[in-house]
Amino acid sequence: MTAEERFEAFEKAKANLPDRAPRPEGELELLEKVWAKPRGWRVLTVVNNDYVGSWYVGAALLFFVLAGILALLIRLQLAMPLNEFMGQETYNQVFTMHGTIMMFLFAVPAVEAAGVLLLPQMFAARDLPFPRLSAFAFWAYLIGGLVFFTSLFWGVAPDGGWFMYPPHTSYVFSPDSNQDWWLLGIGFIEISAIAGAIEIVVGTLKTRSPGMTLDKLPVFGWAMLVFAAMIIVGFPAVILSTILLELERAFHWPFFIAGQGGDPLLWQHLFWFFGHPEVYIIFLPAAGLMSMIIPVVARTSLVGYRLVVFALIATGFIAFGVWAHHMFATGIPDISVSFFSAASMAVSIPAGVQVFAWIGTLMAAKKIEFNVPALFSIGAIVIFVIGGLTGVMVAMVPFDWQAHDSYFVVAHLHYVLIGGMVFPLFAAIYYWTPMVSVNALSEKRGKWAFWLMFAGMNLTFMIMHWTGMMGMPRRVYTYLPEQGLGTVNLIATVGAFVFAAGIAIVMLDLIQKFRFGEPPAGNVYGGGTLEWLPQGDYAARSMPVVDSLEPLWDHPELAEESDKGQWFLPDSPTGRRETIVTSPVYAVPQYMVTIPGPSEWHLFAAIGTAGFFLALTVKLLSLAAVFAILAVYSVWRWMWELEGEPGPDIAIGGGMKIPRYVSGPMNHGVWAAWVLVTVLGMIFACSIFAWFFLWGRQPGFWPPAGLLPPTTDGLLASGALYLASGFAVWRATASLPAKGESAVRYALWQGGALVLLAAAFAVELISRWHISPSANAYGAMVYLYSFLNGEVIAMLAIYAAFNIAAFWKGRMDRERRVGQECLQILWLFLVAQALIGFVIVGGFKVLA
């Protein structure tokens, strides 16, 4: 079926809906049975996004409370000069863990959790396209995060600050395992962030309610799209920098050691290329939540929807041009300073647009009801504006030279993050709890909590602007009486406890009131978007066609119609879990995707992954191997159950029929593969940056006198083998036989591709065998390319073996081929990566 035909069929179907005819008997029962959540201990195997999303939010809040307790310890220590509450070693661990947990184990997971919980509901989709992936990401994050936190109790917690600048964090100055724990903790969040980004991009673009064109996408959906895109572009930089630091720590590959051709600033560039966009990765989804809540508070549509969407996208772009404003004091050239100063100011403009859109929406209200979500939203605006203004101040370079790394910056970043993320999140907790819980939260306690938090927050951090001006640097475990900082710090400490009291009220209320169950408390605040349709385990009973941003306000009858199954997909036609895949812009139904149900395998995969990295951190290699086998086996089993089966087309309502299986560029799995390739490509691009950066810094090391680059013959031979293996995979895909036909050709091509790949990698290593990766940065970089190739090759080997096995068992053929298509995409990417790498390491002499 062509796109035009689908569009026509969809138009006809829309005209036939809602379908008032009574639904067949047993349909609802089947739907309930298919989507039922397991009970007892098997509840751990649940993949339904409302449960996983709520757990995810809960885990993020747990880490918020833990990191908050660390903040109180910090404030106690600093309450007076030369306080002996904590020694410097403990303090250094505590402030590092506070920052790391807040950024990586609270803020990013919290907004990702909001996406998992809310997006399918806002799209009236049955679930996310890869529910086990989300559940896996959640479990890996929870297990890894908790173990990471316990490092504090053994006194081995990281103590390098949340941005971990080498050389302090490398093996010379931090020989113990502390910083490895940081790299471990970040590893988990990298995995879950990438998994979440894949889920959100594909989910938002491919599984919206039919007819929900992009211009009717709720702002939160736009925010999450930009969020996911920023993770895809930004996280690879931190993935690469953590790889580099771990390689330097474990094997002494000197990427950051100036005396051996490395440069400490390489870390700062890579880290902040991720680290500043990270702030917007946290802020944009929260801003999206605000843009959903404020219209409900004001009982009117968001004023300036298009401007807000444009602001979100603009922020996503500009955010990648501001990273070096963390480095104004490092002595980088004036010309870069000017660029980054300008971009840092520019990025405040789209934030301003959003703030005034929110205020404009409140202006348009007939009457504002000051309920708890309203209070937290308004408080967020005030706090965030202050953080934005101090942000403009530090974008002024001469001022930044004074404010940088002082308490002024501590104040600034807390205003931005608390106003831009914490308060919106609390507004969201109050607003959306009734969607999943049988009880709403208490308005009365919520108001107490808000005022305590608002007052405490300002008391703590307002004074810190001044503390910074008084010359107090951040990250100091104490100060001398003669510095005269006692009073200002005592005020901040008092404020912190007031702030904490407010948070405690919310947490206690959540513990007391939040209960899963049927029916949930529902739309107590009167929202107009699809998540407020009546819900069961299967989410909304049927998927309505929407024609506005607040369909439930414009068509209140939609709720009942949807619940009676009068719109698209009111049933479970294949008797399995499924949802409709729609086109990315116009949301025209394309095909039916079968999505996996509860399973213990993603859970075991998470345990295996977490255990593997933990065992590596404490250097128990054989235990690590056991966990690795568990992880690979579990992923194998999990994937085995995944792929849908071709079959006759399926009626989804209104007379429209769609296929139950498609391969090729429309398939959601293929989309996921492309997202993954983009991530891998960005990691590789960052490594190219590292190469040219280090070369530019110390050309004498590139290569050092007397050291020959990788052999040309070796590179040519290896390159030819890589190309040949790519060709073989392409032939393998092309020679997939029809069901039941002879398999010899496919098996030969696919097997041959593996052999060629192994040979290519072996020759690649031989080409550089005379170079030592630990002698100098040049050698380390040359081997880094092989390391990046080797990682992908290991993944491809398992994947290819999986495909051959699937083929053997009759689970793959000419029609049912998405697994092979995804493998081919990744494989061809690897060939390109290897060849570009060869051009760089081999052709470099010509350039130099």
Next chain:
Amino acid sequence: MCSFRDGRWFEPGTESAARRFARDGKAGNDGGAYHFESGELKRGAALVLEAAGPEAAPVSVLSVALFVGGGLVLLVVLVWLGIALFGPQRWRERFSGERPILGLGLAFPVVVLTGLLVIGLAMTASLSSSEAKPGALPIRIEGEQWWWRVSYPGFETANEIVIPTGRPVQLQLVSDNVIHSFWVPQLSGKRDMIPGHDNRLNIQADRPGTYFGICAEYCGGPHALMQMRVHALAPADYARWEAGQRRRAAVPGGPEAREGAELFLTIGCGKCHTVRGTPANGHEGPDLTHIASRSTLASGIMPMGRDELTRWTRRAQDIKPNNLMPEYPYAPVREIDAISAYLMELE
């Protein structure tokens, strides 16, 4: 226990030896070596706004302008928000819609930020030059863990930088260990000290005084205690100070100091510390040739004095944990005190 446990290092009641010297005039400021007092420091002031030199003064003005300007913009937003929440219906209807978003959220910031950018970049260009000004005094400062090595042409000192007023100074800021950052708020903004990088910073003090400085880039361990002083002296005083520093170490006078000098070498202090004119030529720790001429000890955290020196030598790890100075808690107090007596003669 040492007074670190009491939580007080600068005890107001006790008089440090350096201050006693200064008061009694035995080796006062009108002859011989130059002494400093730590009491001249500004306490509890907004140092960034109390600029004392041409590199810091414009930034002070800028800071005040930014605070005031930011406050005004905040006021406008709050009034606007107040109208949205509590204003009369007539106003609110008039101000809703997209036009104010474009005006206040887009046009206004674009204008203001463009202006700020021009000012900021102009100031950056004039302040960030790494070129030495004509007649500048070059000083090399190395960030150590966790103190400052200060090298002048011809001699070395530590943790206290002495400069002449009215004369530009060019600092060369380097490190061969971890990253540190040089920050004396009254004289200039920060500049990092990064292994493999050769950063320069121009400073100048317009009036005599003692200025507080501290490491601003987290450098692990006792980063909080990596402090320093900059003493700005009138040119004539500076010349006298410099001449004093160029001299070799004083020969110990009293019997106690002579014993201390001997112990200093036999215990092994000379392996890490240099005292020019003696066999002590170590390079790990601060140069002690004229230690008694400094006002502070242990990178700016204790006043200089015989008692303090003894306490520091015996309890260095207690006072400043993890620093590279070994402590001698079990050595006879009398011997350590003799060494302190010796050091106090190294003016």
